[in-house]
Amino acid sequence: MRRFSLVIAGLALILVLGALMGVALGPVKLDIHQVLSAILSGEDRMAHVVVWDLRLPRVAAALVVGACLGLAGCLLQSSTRNPLGDPQLFGLGGGAAVVQALAIAGLLGMGTWALLSLSVAASLVGAGAIALFASRQGISPARLALIGVSISALAAAAATGILAEARIFSSQSLYFIGGSFVNRGWQDLLPAVPFLGVGLLLALPVVGNLNVLGLGDRVAANLGAEPRRTRTIAIVSSGILGGAAVAVAGLVGFVGLLVPHLARLLVGHDFRRVFLVSIPLGAAFTLYADQAARLIFMPSEIPVGLVTAIVGAPLMIYVARRVL
Incomplete structure (x- = not known):
């Protein structure tokens, strides 16, 4: 318990330092006094605009997206018993990617709330497919991963084709494909927060069941875990979280894949602790990236996805050698 408390306290400190760095550093450098003044009083008009309108929403967006991806990966890996469980790899963000590509190409004229809701709904289509296959008896984690990769590749091809057909070769499309928080404001972030809350609340009742799902469906059923229901709820929750993340930041890889493994290295294999640690750990990883x-x-x-890939790939190789 003491180790878990120390990990949570350490992550909280890392998040605070990262947030301060995020609002203080940039082309216009601000000292801590200017940052606090801009947040609390707004007397310095220039600092107030830089902090409140430009940097703070970006920091908050990175935190929310990272929390969504870390939690989605944690739920996927546990519910499918697959160490490669990741919202991008399993195609949960594929539908959202297609919707966002249509929006970038100018083919969807709707507001931020409606677009994000449509992205999450499209992501749930992929989640439903994965949940359907995962509920079948005898399907191996490797086959499930291959199905997810196929869905993800198909969605990525569709999104790229839409952008190419519309002749969208701007930095906007590049940042979408690689993931980015450029020009993200409060209007982009705030609609995503309720989806993080919904995904979290949906998953909470099955956290205890997910802790025993790793023992196998038969043992889990004997313990009252209801494997099919638990797995479906966890995957649907992952779909909501993954869709919201793609809608805000585009395709950011490796966060959902790596964070649950790092969480297990920090606090052990008790899913209840891994679940709680994955949220701030995913937020911190994405924020610093x-x-x-x-x-x-x-x-x-x-693109932030380039940084997560450069940092995440070697770390994932190290983690794989330790736990796979």
């Missing part, structure tokens, strides 16, 4: 994407080549930026 975005800071790197924003600051390394300042004033230019690179």
Whole structure:
């Protein structure tokens, strides 16, 4: 218990430091006094605009998206008993990617709330397919991963085809494919927060059941876990979280795949603790990746998905050697 408390406290400190760095650093550098003044009083008009209108919503968006992806990956890996469970790899964000590509191409004229809701609904189509296959007796985690990869590849091809047909070769499409928080404001973030809440609340009742699902469906059923219902709820929750993340930031890879493994290394295999740690850990990983994407080549930026891939791939190889 003490180790778990220390991990949570450490992650909280890391998040606070990352948030302060996110609002203070950039082409216009602000000291801590200017940051606090901008947040609390707004006396410095320039600092107030930079912090409240530009940097703080971006920091908040990175935190929300990271929490969504970390939690979605945690739920997928546990419910499917597949260490490669990831919302991108399993195609849960594929439907949302197609919807966002249609929006970038100018083929969907709707507001932010409606577009995000449609993205989540499209993501749930992929979640439903995965849940349907996962409920079948005898399907192996490897076959389930192959089905997810196929769905993801099909959706990625459709999204790329839409952008190519519309002759969208701008930085907007690049940032969508690679994932980015460029120009993300409160109007982009706030509609996603309820979906994070819904995904979290939907998953909470089955956290205890997911803890015994790893023992096998027969044992889990004997313990009253209702494997099919538990698995379906967890995958649907992952679909909601993954769809919301894609709608806000585009395709950000490796977060959902890596974070649950790091959480297990930190707090062990008790799913209740892994579940809780994956939320701030995913948020912290995405936040710092975005800071790197924003600051390394300042004033230019690179997609945040490029940073998560560069950092995540070696870490995933290390984790795989430890746990797979």
